Amino acid sequence: MLTLAIDTATSVCAVGLCRDGRILAEYRIDMGMTHSEGLLPQLEQLLSRTKVAKSEIDLLAVSLGPGSFTGLRIGLASVEAMAYSWKKPVCGVNTLKALAYNLPVEGFVLSPVLDAQKGNFYQAIYEWRAGKLIQHQDVKVVDGQQLLENLAVLGTPALLLGECRKLDDAALPGWCKKAPAHLCLPQAASVALLAEAEYDPEAAGDIFGLEPYYIRRSEAEELWEKRQQG
Template identity: 70%
Template sequence: MLTLAIDTATKVCTVALCREKTILAEYTINMGHTHSEGLLPQLDQLLARTGVQKSEIELIAVSMGPGSFTGLRIGLATAEAMAYSWQCYLHGVDTLKALAYNLPLEGVVLSPVLDAQKGNFYQALYQWENGKLVELAPVAVVSAEQALERMALTGTQSLLLGECDKLVKKGLPAFIKAAPEALRMPRACSAALLAQDEFDADNDRKIFGLEPYYIRRSEAEELWEKKHKQ
């Protein structure tokens, strides 16, 4: 299945083309640029350099969160428009689960994290078993201390992925290490591979109606509620 993947959940803007498990191309920018300006040019260049025609794409994978509120909306709106125009399947993937696909390594607990602001993190825990990714703990908003505690409870060597610099700077216990930087960042090819594994022909025909996985309300919503309670 020829899959085009988009991940704009963080400051990283990444797009990829995969045919089954083969990565044909990936284009990643980690400069914190506005995704609304950079996403479409990246997609155009990806297709131009690979020579892939839009009509050949069978599945579009898009990262659904958690992550940046604005980035998620940009990615989803673009993916929906393309899926509708090209009449192909559309599948939303969990951003943290896709991060765990960066490192299909058994025998360790994978802890992808994203910055949730105000000293908090989005975190989930996964482990690869017999080639399948198993969820050990669901996505939650946790403090730095809680993130380390959740990993400690597994009793297994753990690897951090994603936006983990703040945790690393605080100092990590011996049983927790940060994955190499090249494997920490969101990668659209991982989103593509996850979407192929989760593919459901019936549900993935429903192009519209996907909702980003925000988990918490945006800061703007919280400020609005606080103002109107006064």
């Protein structure tokens, strides 16, 4: 299976190409460029450099969140447009679960986190066992203290991935560390690998049936509601 993947859930704009678990190519840019500016040029260059024709692609994969409201909408809309135009199936995956695919090693739990604003984080907890990813905790919105408490109860060394820069290194207990910076960033290749593992052609629905996994409402929606109540 040849899978083209997109991840625009964070400030990173990533596109990747995998075939049957093998990473063929990937572009990741985290330079402040808006995804609406950078995504299509990255896709075009990826296909050009790999000499892969659109007709060869078997599956389109996209990171559905949690993450940036705008980024998630751009990624999903782009994949839906390609799926409709190229007549290809789509598989949406959880952004935090895809982050856990960045580091498929055993011996500790993985806690992918993303910035949920206002001192909060989106957190999930996973662990690799015998080549399979086990989920210990579904996505929750937590503060820094709750984040560590959720890990402490497992009694296992932990690694943080994702947007964990706002967590003070000095405040982390000895059993909890941040993964190397190059493994913390979202990777489209991980989105592709997860999609290949989860895609079920028998259960595939309409290409426009996917929804971003927001968890909470956007700040704009919250402000609008407060104004209406006032």
